Amino acid sequence: MSTLTDRYLAATLRSVPAERRDEIATELRASIEDMIEDRSGGGQHTATAEREVLTELGNPDLLASRYADRRLQLIGPAYYLVWLRLLKLLLSFIPAIVGTVVVAVEVAQGDGFGAIGPGIVAAMQVAVQIAFWLTLTFAVIERAQPDPTMPGWTVDQLPDVPTHRDVSLAETVATVAMLALAIGYLPLQHFQSWVHDTDGGNIPILAPALWAFWLPALIVVLAASVVFEIVKYRIGRWNWPLFGVKGLLDVAFAVPVAWLALSDRLLNPALADRLTWLADQDNRDTLGVIIALSAAGVVVWGLIDSALKTRRQTR
Template sequence: MTTTTLTERYIAATVKSLTPTAQDDVRAELEASISDAVEARVEQGEERTDAERAVLTELGDPGILAAGYADQPLHLIGPKYFLTWWRLLKLLLVIVPICAMSGVALAQALDRASVGEIIGAAIGVGISVIVHVCFWVTLVFFVLERTGADTGVKWDVDQLPEPAASGAGRADAIASLVFLAIGVGAVFWDAFIGFFPTGGDPIPLLNPGLWPWGISIFIALIVAEALLSVAVYAKRRWTVGAAVINTLLAVAFAVWSLILLVRGELINPEFLSFVFTGNGVESDTMDVLTVITGFCLVVFPLWDVVDGWIKTVRARRA
């Protein structure tokens, strides 16, 4: 049996992944360079075996050396596409899983699934979507990296990001207070003037039975939100304490309104009869409208919570 030297084994490991046309040239180049390096060490007094081992160690992993000869990257995504890949992936991970989970949760609610089933289905779909988004986006950029394709994405100064809104400026405080005032005004307008023409006395949208205590709770939450906006503006920044209070207020509003909706105490029955059931709308359709209303009563406070924490993180970074 023929004994192969370390040099022969190293060269064989290097050229095996190269194209046949390149193997002979690389083999000849390596044989010459390794031989010269070994002889130089031997002339300096090293043993030939030790000199050969030292030279091959300095050359490193033959796979990496072969990738250099073949001009093939040993990473999934290199610096050319990395930032584009990362920015796109972050954007999709913010949008796609939330939309998918919201859609599944709404569908499960319309199918009258239990709360546990809704949460389980939404989480399962969310995890699956996250995995798929990461895999397919990475695969696309992997192919671009290997083929050397040009995405056409070029950076210029117009792409510089605008300063992120802190949510603690005067305009933000005024906008928040005006929005809250409109909310309170809408409640009183609904009670005393009405939003829908009936040909007679106005029929309020909200259940008259909410007056005075139910509406008082709503106004108290509005006042608390207004005070929070003023406090944030006074500090010129969002803090963890402000984000926690904002979260508690949003959760309180969502829980309060959902309990009233489920009990049938939120919307005026007379209004429902005048607009829907009195015009032939069936109970199944009313159930769908109730689910959609409940979905909105969860989504909007949830977005308020997320927005508050995002602004808090930005303030802490600043």
């Protein structure tokens, strides 16, 4: 039966170059036997000494990597920072571009809001592919040229000290995205909605007569809100002038929506032909009140939230 030493040598030698196995086997066996003999000379049992010596030598695969001068890492420190910087750069815009293109194509084919799902899936798939192929490329380079001559670091590469921002980029991007979706939906619902007539034709949710003035006006207000969010981010913090502009924009959007809803001019009258509950005037009035109260609630909440932020950030 093979001894622990024989098993340890076999496990180590299977991972070293064939031309060096005899040399390494002779050297390693001699070292193990010397270490066991030293412990046995001190009165320790040979089997116990052998087990302790092999335990101290550690994992045979790790020992083999030292003999073979082979790195046990996918991407080492020589290439890691370059890999990480390039990965962040590619992931910062390529998946978003692909996802946007997919959404645009799906919308053009008439999928409406159903195009968002395929766009997100496409962006995630592209991100995974970028991460995989870039990592594989650097892993191959790492093994082909483990000690590259990389440009040295200098103090000129130090970034500027970041300024404290009370308005986060994530919050700004989320708000702008929501506003962009709202801007896109106003014309989209005129051509693609979830209500269709008996012939399968599209029935817009909002009254088509509103395109004479109110819908373009609301789109202008939403576009101005996008500009406001960008300006607010550039400034980096709330102030009272920004609070005033925000209030005016919210009121400029909510008041027309509430007035149109209460006067039964917001929704398309043709909806009553397909949604029987809208044929009842009381139901339409109730829905108008709900829409108006919702718009007022959004404005009030927005004013309270922005006022608290402004007060806190201007102290």
